[in-house]
Amino acid sequence: MAAGLGFKTFNAGDILSASDTNGYLMQGVLVFASAAARDAAITSPQEGQFAYLKDTNVTTYYTGSAWANLDTTGMVNPMTTTGDTIYSSSGSTPARLGIGSTGNVLTVSGGVPVWSAPAGGGGMTLLSTTTLSGASTTISSISQDYVNLYAIITNVRLTGGAVSYRFRCAPNGTTNITSGTTITAGTVNETTSDYLFLTTTVQGNQVNEQIFELANYASTTAFKPFRVDGLVWTNVQKGNLVSGAIESTTAITSLVFSPSTDTFTSGTVKLYGVK
Amino acid sequence: MVRIHNTETDEVIDREMNSVEFQQYEAEQAAQAVAETEAEAKVAQKAALLSRLGITQDEAKLLLS
Numbered sequence A: 001m002a003a004g005l006g007f008k009t010f011n012a013g014d015i016l017s018a019s020d021t022n023g024y025l026m027q028g029v030l031v032f033a034s035a036a037a038r039d040a041a042i043t044s045p046q047e048g049q050f051a052y053l054k055d056t057n058v059t060t061y062y063t064g065s066a067w068a069n070l071d072t073t074g075m076v077n078p079m080t081t082t083g084d085t086i087y088s089s090s091g092s093t094p095a096r097l098g099i100g101s102t103g104n105v106l107t108v109s110g111g112v113p114v115w116s117a118p119a120g121g122g123g124m125t126l127l128s129t130t131t132l133s134g135a136s137t138t139i140s141s142i143s144q145d146y147v148n149l150y151a152i153i154t155n156v157r158l159t160g161g162a163v164s165y166r167f168r169c170a171p172n173g174t175t176n177i178t179s180g181t182t183i184t185a186g187t188v189n190e191t192t193s194d195y196l197f198l199t200t201t202v203q204g205n206q207v208n209e210q211i212f213e214l215a216n217y218a219s220t221t222a223f224k225p226f227r228v229d230g231l232v233w234t235n236v237q238k239g240n241l242v243s244g245a246i247e248s249t250t251a252i253t254s255l256v257f258s259p260s261t262d263t264f265t266s267g268t269v270k271l272y273g274v275k
Numbered sequence B: 001m002v003r004i005h006n007t008e009t010d011e012v013i014d015r016e017m018n019s020v021e022f023q024q025y026e027a028e029q030a031a032q033a034v035a036e037t038e039a040e041a042k043v044a045q046k047a048a049l050l051s052r053l054g055i056t057q058d059e060a061k062l063l064l065s
Helices: A018-027 A035-041 B019-053 B057-064
Strands: A029-032 A050-053 A058-062 A067-069 A085-090 A093-097 A105-109 A112-116 A124-131 A136-140 A148-158 A167-171 A178-184 A187-192 A209-215 A224-233 A237-246 A255-259 A264-274 B002-006 B011-015
Touching: A029 A035, A035 A050, A035 A067, A085 A112, A093 A112, A124 A136, A124 B002, A136 A264, A148 A255, A167 A209, A255 A264, B019 B057
Parallel strands: A029 A050, A136 B002
Antiparallel strands: A050 A058, A058 A067, A085 A093, A105 A112, A124 A264, A136 A255, A148 A209, A148 A264, A167 A255, A178 A187, A178 A237, A209 A224, A224 A237, B002 B011
């Protein structure tokens, strides 16, 4: 059979010859029951001839030297869902990477691309803003997802006015778990294992502004060093420095702030988690 | 009164002290009063000593420096 002659326009009155029929008209996809039936019918296949095999549902074409399956050339599309992408899972094997979740980034794991949440950077996250009030104010259920706590404590005053007091903190409501040295204006005042004292004796009618840093607060294996910086009023304004450690391996989940006497009339604690 | 601020739920509860808290509060008030009395006494003793020595506080600091 001499197929593969290309295209010819037949005009009215033309005589259709056997060679024209074989060469021009036998160029569609011929349908056979099987490859055997195809080979029996087409004894001299021509390059470019197509044959569909019903037993395997495969379209074949003649390369000029052999019949080849058209369906297996090229890539089988593995995608099924909007947002899918394709990658090579092994050598040249196409594989589907399903769409990730909102906010995910493309990264590599195990040698193949995967979607994952972006790595968290550092920085501070505001956990709570608390107004100090009463004989004590507890900040509870502190998130354990951070490394350090950073508290900005401002405008602390007492109801009784010019009362002498010490501003203090009980981590987890517990005293007797801290040790530290209070330093005010370069003078070592004391070493204490009691409350975590944020100040020495100060005046209740003057503002008290502190930064309180607590490291490793969520650790269940390590002690927690702390540092307090700020301004206090004793009889004059003084810089305030306190340092020490909470000598406990219990994670800190709450902070209880209180004056050693009287009650808070004002004060704000902004608590940040730091990674 | 004591305040409790739950940072997980952002709920703030103000309530009266229970008996244990009040007992501790009163004990601390008493301790504070004693500490203040002692501090005042110390100030008075220091002033009396300076007066006996006939020097000022600044002169005392200079001597001790």
